[in-house]
Amino acid sequence: MQRELSHKKVGIPRAISYYNNYPFYYGFFTSLGIEIVLSDKTTTKIINEGCKYVVSDTCLPIKVFTGHVVNLLDKGCDVIFVPSIQSTGYKINNCSKIRGLPEIIRNVINRDFKMIEPTLDKTENITFKDFWKNTAGYFGITDEKVINNAIKSGWKVYNDFIAMTKSGIGYHEALENAINGKIVKKSVDIVKPLSVAIMGHGYNLFDDRISMNIIKKLEKMDVKVYTSLNVSHKDAVDSIAGIGEIQYWANELELTGTAAYYLLNNKVDGIIALSAFGCGPDSLMVDEMMYHCKETGMPLIHLTIDEHTGEAGFVTRLEAFVDMMMRKKRNLLNKQSAKTPKTAAEVVKIRNDKVLTGSAK
Ligand code: SF4
Incomplete structure (x- = not known):
């Protein structure tokens, strides 16, 4: 058992698991009366700070995570949550950097602070409950009933968040609502001329600085965007099997599972990795x-990002991909329809007519 912390406050870096799990973290820690201090939103300064500590060929998300830990330390928060999430199912593993995150941080940041570093490793039978019992233990909380209630609170906030994102509410709005105990669902699904699915980790996609606001950029181009937040766990698992693959990576549901779901359902005009x-x-x-x-025959573009990625080139590639999808769709609808669609509005109309008559592909 670790030494009990004298104060009930925890710093959470706004990076890596934050983007998938923060609703749960929020429900759990607040239920135990533990105050959460979040690092600031990702900025160029935070990225540059992280880059100073780790070797240059480390991936961007780990540099960003390191920068967020430094940001918390600079704010005076010296107890930081750095979990080691080894495997999320039997032999469903994270990459070595996520598995060894506490070791990386301990070895690169030579400052005086305490890490809350529980391990989740379902392959080795270290369960979700063990993970949270271990976390609570750092704060001297050992009462099973209290911990179980905190886990329930975590699930409540998390499930509210997921219910909202499934209904089509965006990531940031759903998160804000969930932690404020509000549930708002989208009732109307707006049809757009084009739709895409993005396969990517939450920590890349929903961090607006890292993703260079890709979702908003696409929406401004009149493209409907689907992400892993719109796909249920079961659909993602089934879709991986549906394309004849086997899940190995913990993050595979967000990537292969999401892309495969939209590919199999033929619901999008293209996929962005x-x-x-x-x-x-x-x-x-x-x-x-x-x-x-x-x-x-599904169009796919692969966009890679690092700390040097320039926004102009990124936007040019996105625009070119959107143009190509629109040309392809016009040609397809042209073949299926007597009337050639000339505008995006006509593409939507023909698409809607086909949905209503059940002939849409
Ligand atoms: S999965 Fe890839 S991007 Fe994510 S932490 Fe591991 S190496 Fe980096």
């Missing part, structure tokens, strides 16, 4: 999806 330069797991998953997209 957004990944960090130098990421081993991503390169395997993206290659796999490229193969399946090629087989089925």
